[in-house]
Amino acid sequence: MSIQFKSITELNKLLDSKAISASELTQESIQLAKKYSELNCFVTLNEENSSKRASDIDRNKKNTSLLSGIPLAQKDLFCTEGLKTTCSSKILSNFKPPYTATVVKKLEDAGSITIGKTNMDEFAMGSSNETSFFGSVHNPWKKGFVPGGSSGGSAAAVAAGIVPAATGTDTGGSIRQPAAHCGITGLKPTYGRISRWGMIAFASSLDQAGPLARSAEDCAILLNSMSGYDSKDTTSLNADVPNFLEDINQSIKGKKIGIIKEFNLSDLDTEVQKRFDESKKAFENLGAEFIEVSLPNISASVPTYYSIAPAECSSNLSRYDGVRFGHRAENTDDLNDLYIKSRSEGFGDEVKRRILIGTYALSAGYYDAYYKKAQQVRRLIKNDFDQVFKSIDLLMTPTSPNTAFKFESKGTQNPVELYLEDLFTISSNLAGLPAISIPHGQVNSLPVGLQLIGNFLREDQLLNAAHVFQQNSDFHNAKPNLENF
């Protein structure tokens, strides 16, 4: 029996009925990872430890969690004790953390099994997974095409059916955009919903962990385990965590969905536009009402984000200096030389570019014009959202302006071209709001994603709307043809 492409709920039933053991399931998952190694989803496979953990779980049947015995993949920026955690960077290519991230610990405490660490854009900086030190990841739907980024390895592993779900992080769209490009479901929760302890920082005030899975329901299962206040991350929210499965089936009749006036959808590819209009109709058929709303400052999202995120990154990445851990250059003259050589050798171009931009934005004389101004605009954008959520339940946009593109076709000459990929996703990071991407069809045999943005801490509404949509459509069940890999 193949477990490929099966959902968590399906796998859980098989485990419960003893049609399969956790050991067999883990074994199969690892075999699939090896079989599709050409996809380049994984930086590290956790073969030995995961089979040990699986047999422990088989022996000890007490765990009744839906995640018990389920193989998962973790984005390679979540620290895993004793297991390499590289951020897909040369500078951490041999880093074995002495501790485990809260997110991974919570998922493992629920009985899941980490089968490996997934490829990503270096330090999560990128939208195509091409900045990885370990090479590009192929989109399972089309060889030689990007899976999106930065959580590209996680998205491709789920899309290829290697694991039913994986973790990702989203700083400006890094869960939702690859989920869209790979035809799966990806959720970025409210900022603070999930602990950042052990999650290697890119931009602290924007980074948020979240699940990538085959359906909204599976995302809800992961979110149930991942959420909650953590005293080790004092920016995490001390808010009640509902059972996200509880109201997931509720009717969405009468729900008000906003369409953002400032996003001129007529500029989009006509096919992408067509998918969007069709999904709008589908939601109307399910009883939702659409309202055009205005977020006057939202068009400033991309420049705002590209001032704040690099600024924080330039400071967060200062600790990679070759002194205590990570890559250290050889034959250096003095301390300064050690810094310069270790960092020049250890970081890739995109990371260097963002460190430079961020250092500039924080410099004396420029701080007020860039970083401070960006924070003020960020506040305005957040206020716009607060205003519209007084009269609506959800917002709906495309996840990405385009479908997946060919390797090395975008951003190589002009990085800004690639930054515009994040147009629809960035504003919810700036405002700290939850957002989900669900597949809603294809254009030229490549998946297209639909984004729903929710109000503060209202992941339940997002999951509910997405689930009801998926109960009434088949887009999320589409499977790529993997015979070329």
Add this chain to the structure above:
Amino acid sequence: MNWETVIGLETHVQLSTKTKLFSRASTTFGASPNTNVNLIDCGLPGVLPSVNKEAFYKAIRFGMAIGAHINQTSIFDRKNYFYADLPKGYQITQMDLPIVLGGSIKILTDDSTKIINITRAHLEEDAGKSIHDEFDGFSAIDLNRAGTPLLEIVSEPEISSAKEAVAYMKAMHQLVTYLDVSDGNMAQGSLRCDANVSIRKSGDSELGTRTEIKNINSFKFIEKAINFEIKRQIKVLESGEKVTQETRLYDSAKDETRPMRSKEFANDYRYFPEPDLLPVVISNEEMQKIKDEFPELPTEKEIRYQNEYGLSSYDAQIIASSKSMADFFESSLTGVKNYSLLANWLIGEISAYLNKELIEIHESKLSSENIAMLINRIDDQTISGKIGKSIFEEMCINGSSPDQIIESKGLKQITDDDSIEKVIDEVIENNSEQVQGFKSGKEKLFGFFVGQVMKKTQGKANPQTVNKILKEKLAK
């Protein structure tokens, strides 16, 4: 030409919290290198700081004591620079919204008091330590100190001499030890300062160009470093040149200041709000609790010592001026009847001994129980004051109790009139020549007789009794 000196001090006070400012690692001094270090202190990827509220409570207590405004909402910022003993590549400090704003400190100079205004005091983490001379061809890093909480207190430029700067630091030392916000140990770096020094022509309203002398950690060096710097700047200006704004180091071996390499301070620190920490909010309840638990300050103690224990204002002031002395006084009080005698001993013998040894009382072998016992034995005339001094010397060496020493050495005072009279009779009998001399008017010989009696009793005879009986006998 008359020159006027303008000094502002930045004082770093290490707060005496059990754990670090952003981690739960211990702050104990003197541990083996890199043992008081956890994941957060060494800045591993993925770690996050969490605030130690105890450091805030101590900072607020300081702020309240100097009459400052307390920002009940304060924020942390990052100060970015690269150095090998700065694990994250930035220091977490407070820039725009420090916990303490304003306030003032009263300092005592030779003949008067002066108020020095405080600009601000903010919390920040200390860096680790680089060790350059222990390993051939390598530098070593000890992160034990990394993350230790510091309160940086910035004064207004209102200090006008090296002497005043020392007085300011002494007042600061008294305050932070009294408030129990720091152990104030300068040798271990718990209290150190940077001095911003400039000079200008007397009467000028504009400030001259300043230099900053970094990291001075003793009262003596503060005075010497500032005086050196004042003389140097006068020389520069009088030769028609200009003072360069720069950071200088004081070299105590050569007694001079010299510029640090410009590389070491030419930094753009790129301050921005620390995104890993929310603003720290201190509730009104917490503020009230700090007020309720406020320790007694020196001036309050002075008044209480006079009222409750009848000490003279001079004695009360001297004892109250040092936290460790006042603590010792108060813990010795139990069981002592003669408070003035205790005060006299503290200010006299005990202080003299501590000054000679250059230690604080808690570092000596003296316990408050033993001192109380000594005072009581003198007070109840078991021993004389003079014997008391010799017992005290032994207590200082081995820490034994006065009763033990009295017992083992048979030092109990002879107070009964009969025994003393017997000795006096013997002395008079054996020294008829001196008796004649005394009676013929050589009254100074009285001391000779006292000496003889003391010699025969090994100093144990009660001096008052000896005087009384001798006078009677010699008058006959």
